[in-house]
Amino acid sequence: MNETNHPTNGAEKPAPLDVSVKITPSKEDGNLLAFASVTLGGCFAVRGIRVVNSEKGVFVAMPDRQNNKGEHFDVCFPTTAEMRKVLHTAVLGEYQKVMEQLASRGEQTRASVLDALKNAAKTAERPAPAPDKANAPQQRKADKGAR
Numbered sequence: 001m002n003e004t005n006h007p008t009n010g011a012e013k014p015a016p017l018d019v020s021v022k023i024t025p026s027k028e029d030g031n032l033l034a035f036a037s038v039t040l041g042g043c044f045a046v047r048g049i050r051v052v053n054s055e056k057g058v059f060v061a062m063p064d065r066q067n068n069k070g071e072h073f074d075v076c077f078p079t080t081a082e083m084r085k086v087l088h089t090a091v092l093g094e095y096q097k098v099m100e101q102l103a104s105r106g107e108q109t110r111a112s113v114l115d116a117l118k119n120a121a122k123t124a125e126r127p128a129p130a131p132d133k134a135n136a137p138q139q140r141k142a143d144k145g146a147r
Helices: 081-104 111-125 135-146
Strands: 019-025 032-040 044-054 057-061 064-066 072-074
Touching: 019 081, 032 081, 044 081, 057 081
Parallel strands: none
Antiparallel strands: 019 032, 032 044, 044 057, 064 072
């Protein structure tokens, strides 16, 4: 094979590419379900991949940028249909696996995150117990002496 990973003759096929995926579920309601980071062949990483829910179903959106006309263009993308299928299958498979793991642990997705944040805010509103002022100055003096 040459440097571009194309077969040098018709009989050889490129080795299957190792695709590892890390999924981070979205904490907000909406169409964005998760973010994904993909490492291809252990040597090239792509961050900012999105798992999105649409009217046509769940799909993988590659990282993109917006130009001054408001048009979006992918920053990086698979150049063959085969690689696109491999990438999408890996990302959606890992997303499904992560969601099943969260469900098996009894964790709810999305709503539970929002509920946890609301509960944390309520807990923060409660006054904390007053610290023991007699011990605080002694602790400070010990800290200063250690410096």
